[in-house]
Amino acid sequence: xxxxxxxxxxxxxxxxxxxxxxxxxxxxxxxxxxxxxxxxxxxxxxxxxxxxxxxxxxxxxxxxxxxxxxxxxxxxxxxxxxxxxxxxxxxxxxxxxxxxxxxx
Amino acid sequence: xxxxxxxxxxxxxxxxxxxxxxxxxxxxxxxxxxxxxxxxxxxxxxxxxxxxxxxxxxxxxxxxxxxxxxxxxxxxxxxxxxxxxxxxxxxxxxxxxxxxxxxxxxxxxxxxxxxxxxxxxxxxxxxxxxxxxxxxxxxxxxxxxxxxxxxxxxxxxxxxxx
Numbered sequence: 001x002x003x004x005x006x007x008x009x010x011x012x013x014x015x016x017x018x019x020x021x022x023x024x025x026x027x028x029x030x031x032x033x034x035x036x037x038x039x040x041x042x043x044x045x046x047x048x049x050x051x052x053x054x055x056x057x058x059x060x061x062x063x064x065x066x067x068x069x070x071x072x073x074x075x076x077x078x079x080x081x082x083x084x085x086x087x088x089x090x091x092x093x094x095x096x097x098x099x100x101x102x103x104x
Numbered sequence: 105x106x107x108x109x110x111x112x113x114x115x116x117x118x119x120x121x122x123x124x125x126x127x128x129x130x131x132x133x134x135x136x137x138x139x140x141x142x143x144x145x146x147x148x149x150x151x152x153x154x155x156x157x158x159x160x161x162x163x164x165x166x167x168x169x170x171x172x173x174x175x176x177x178x179x180x181x182x183x184x185x186x187x188x189x190x191x192x193x194x195x196x197x198x199x200x201x202x203x204x205x206x207x208x209x210x211x212x213x214x215x216x217x218x219x220x221x222x223x224x225x226x227x228x229x230x231x232x233x234x235x236x237x238x239x240x241x242x243x244x245x246x247x248x249x250x251x252x253x254x255x256x257x258x259x260x261x262x263x264x265x266x
Contacts, residue, residue, distance in 0.1 A: 076260070091111060
């Protein structure tokens with residue numbers, strides 16, 4: 001899950017609740033739920049637990065190994081190319097490298 | 105070392121109807137891994153007729169093994185399990201019948217890649233990662249962050265496919 005606002009909205013929709021119904025079940029106000037879902041406010045961990053419980057969910061906090069963001073950005077740039085474009089980019093790289101080494 | 109022309113290498117293999125898949129760093133690069141390579145590693149199906157087609161393809165590319173006298177390659181040269189390196193007119197090409205942790209042609213998980221008029225199969229990024237984790241040499245371990253990044257980027261669903 002990318003962010004608390006996405007999580008709150010997706011939990012609520014999955015539970016088939018309106019913002020008002022969720023607010024009532026979680027002991028908060030509808031405007032607060034609106035702010036959470038818009039990302040205008042960030043619920044505390046305790047509030048998130050209440051919201052999750054109101055949606056029939058249990059929150060679990062975990063951490064996993066994150067890939068190097070720099071590499072992911074590079075990979076995403078490469079994924080914007082087709083496999084053929086990647087293949088030809090490699091050819092250009094090889095040619096440039098040969099030129100740099102005086103072989104070209 | 106002759107400059108790498110991977111498109112020509114692949115085209116000659118496909119034109120000679122060699123059953124093979126791309127392995128190693130090239131397989132990963134073609135699927136978006138930000139690591140470059142200057143050779144092509146291929147895993148052929150290990151069977152006599154296919155080995156003869158592979159030999160014919162490599163002969164058409166003027167392949168010879170570094171440090172050995174130039175000679176015509178034969179199908180029998182490709183029935184063993186040892187990896188072999190060749191210099192060709194289109195750059196270095198390694199024939200890799202067996203890869204660490206993932207096995208041979210019949211074992212590996214592959215994806216089909218469309219390269220213009222060419223269609224080739226390459227092992228999945230997961231397979232590349234598994235093999236490099238098993239090999240564990242410094243150069244393999246150094247490549248892992250980029251490979252994992254490519255896997256992450258693909259999970260995020262970027263790109264036009266392939």
